[in-house]
Amino acid sequence: MEQLDQISATLALTMGVGWASGINLYATLLTLGLLAQSGNIHLPPELHAVSSPLVIGIAGLMYCVEFFADKIPGVDTVWDGIHTFIRIPAGAILAAGAVGDVTPALGLAAAIAGGGLAASTHATKAGSRVLINTSPEPFSNWAASITEDVTVIAGVWACLQHPFWFLVALAVFIALMIWLLPKIWDGIKKVFQFIFRLFGGETAPNPPV
Numbered sequence: 001m002e003q004l005d006q007i008s009a010t011l012a013l014t015m016g017v018g019w020a021s022g023i024n025l026y027a028t029l030l031t032l033g034l035l036a037q038s039g040n041i042h043l044p045p046e047l048h049a050v051s052s053p054l055v056i057g058i059a060g061l062m063y064c065v066e067f068f069a070d071k072i073p074g075v076d077t078v079w080d081g082i083h084t085f086i087r088i089p090a091g092a093i094l095a096a097g098a099v100g101d102v103t104p105a106l107g108l109a110a111a112i113a114g115g116g117l118a119a120s121t122h123a124t125k126a127g128s129r130v131l132i133n134t135s136p137e138p139f140s141n142w143a144a145s146i147t148e149d150v151t152v153i154a155g156v157w158a159c160l161q162h163p164f165w166f167l168v169a170l171a172v173f174i175a176l177m178i179w180l181l182p183k184i185w186d187g188i189k190k191v192f193q194f195i196f197r198l199f200g201g202e203t204a205p206n207p208p209v
Helices: 002-037 045-051 055-070 075-082 082-099 104-132 139-161 161-199
Strands: none
Touching: 002 045, 002 055, 002 075, 002 082, 002 104, 002 139, 002 161, 045 055, 045 082, 045 139, 075 082, 075 104, 082 104, 104 161, 139 161
């Protein structure tokens, strides 16, 4: 039973950091760092760096920047575009570190799974923001951003404190994401088509994948 608990804890942390990094990397690092620094959790040695005061300070600064950038329609989309090249690799690195000192094959498998999950959650977040930004009022954007922040912080805490239930919730989230992503992509194509027609185009090309 103890071994099963250890496996579920490791799996939850591996998948949790990948999932959370795709939504808000800096909130993920800040939450992990503060919990580890306060002694509330024990991270694998490969993740001890996140509890460094320097890492916590930089993560906190970047979280503050993202907190405001993420709530300005249009700016949030540009921010998400830039962070495509940051969140996904970081999710893979954190996931690989979460499994601890294991064989290279297992570490690579964890990195692939964490990076893939980070890519999926990042695509869902960024795509949904494109659609939300079509609304003329900013309140839906603010609500989405705050909900994402709270979800990431609560999710990181849950994957450490209640790994089994986190994995159950993550399975539900993944199923919902698989159902939602094609609909988000269809909505984004319609937005691009509308913009193209607005500027005098006859037909709209599909936006690049």
